[in-house]
Amino acid sequence: MKKEISMFDRPEQLAGYEIEQYAACCGNLSWYDFVTSMPQLVFVVTGWKSNGKENACLHSWSSFMGSGLENFICILGKVNKDGHMYQSLKETKACVLNFPSIDRYDRCVKTIGNNQFETDEITASGLTVEKAAKVHAPQIKECFLNIECEYLWEQALFEGSNEVAIAVRAVNICMDSDYYDQTKLGRYGKKGYMYYIDQPTNPETGDITPVGPGTIEAGKPIEWVTK
Template structure:
């Protein structure tokens, strides 16, 4: 039986202060626990230091032969990443495998303005090929991007959606060969999952970064 779940009626634990501390989340983030790709956005801060922001809540889509677009759906206007994008107009999206995820988490804590955030997290910064931004050597995929536009999530929101256009891709050959490491499975893309929550009891299930396993191929039916 399906249950209607109000966005306003929630267990006491999920009060406004708790949701704010979790990253300005909605109660529905925990109820739905929808997965999205994990990556680290890198660029230069105004003082020339490396900026690295562990990110999710985004979507990727091609639109014609020359356009591959990333929509980052939740970017804080008060953060270093937003400021870097506005000042430079470029960034790199770096996709980690599970073996370096713990180091990527450290970018959250090593985020002072005077910190080289890639280096402080125990990762290696290298120069991107097509845009003026650093990228992470240890990540198996780097997507170099140019800023297209931004839009508030709603009027007066502290966060915006930002569109980026890919101008270059660098991928480890062991990953684009699916018979070797591949892009899926334990060594490939990571998915962020908010802790799945029982909307009636408020009980949460701890959940680490998810992975994608291949399903059974089905024929494409066009008519």
């Protein structure tokens, strides 16, 4: 049975915390983030800070789309204007999107704690810096896919928001050959693309089911029958 779930009629607590406090600690989430629990690709956005140090931001809440053969666009769906990532993008107009497999995830998580302005955030997290080929930004050697991007535009999520959506366009891609061959490691499966999954929440009780990052197993082809 389907039930309507109000934005405002919600439990007072999640996981033993006041709901507003819990949502803020998880990255300024909406109540509907917890209700829908939609998976999002996980990647690390890298660039140079104004002091020449490496910047690395573990990121999600984004989408990717092509518009003609020569335009592959990423919409970074939620970027805080107070963060190093935003400042780096505005100053250099470039970044690299680095996609780790799940066995690299623990080091990528460390970039959250190694985010001081004077810190080389990639190196401090146990990862290796490579120079991007086409843009002024570092990339992560351990990631199986690196997408070099140029800045296009930004848009506030809503009037008065301190978070913006930023569009970047791919200008170069570097991918491990074992990953673009689906008969080897491939892009899907336990070693492929990794997804952040918001913790599934019961909207009536506030009970949360703990889950970790997920991967995708490809299904069998389904014939398109449009009529």
